[in-house]
């Protein structure tokens with residue numbers, strides 16, 4: 001696969017690659033993340049660039065939490081899910097969902113679109129300050145509250161989610177029912193390939 005470093009193409013896109021750190025639902029650095037980089041297919045980079053420039057008109061920009069995810073990272077998630085004793089970061093990431101239901105309920109996939117190189121987890125930031133807009137729940141907060149259809153958040157939070165979805169859809173992405181931050185390029189170039197190379 002030809003995967004491209006998004007920041008090398010569009011330096012104004014911010015990154016906080018949480019699976020490279022221990023601040024994620026597992027509570028440890030995830031296998032396969034050797035660098036805190038956002039790698040995506042050329043086609044997805046082109047579409048993300050379009051979304052970034054559209055947002056820049058409003059003084060906003062994108063911040064990515066995860067992009068290409070190697071299959072070995074997904075396998076790490078699967079291994080972690082089997083150890084029901086290990087609930088280190090439950091309070092922050094999945095307080096309401098039993099650990100053994102996270103895959104079943106669609107919050108984590110054993111075969112993830114991220115491994116195909118055209119899916120990303122993203123939010124909106126103020127272009128000047130870099131401060132994140134309030135989306136009503138944090139990235140990878142596995143709960144009904146994170147569903148894009150969830151109505152029990154403020155009008156401003158709903159508007160922020162709507163703006164992100166609208167800009168990403170206009171750029172060629174489709175969202176996920178369970179997570180406001182997750183988008184896949186509709187015309188993805190490697191639709192049936194799950195890559196194994198590490199992020200580096």
Ligand SMILES: C[C@@H](N)C(=O)N[C@H](C)C(=O)O
Pocket residue numbers: 066106107108109110111112113114121140182
């Ligand atoms: C784990 C979360 N960030 C995510 O990306 N979930 C979807 C369902 C996936 O694993 O593809």
Ligand SMILES: [Zn+2]
Pocket residue numbers: 066114119120121181182183
């Ligand atoms: Zn995702």
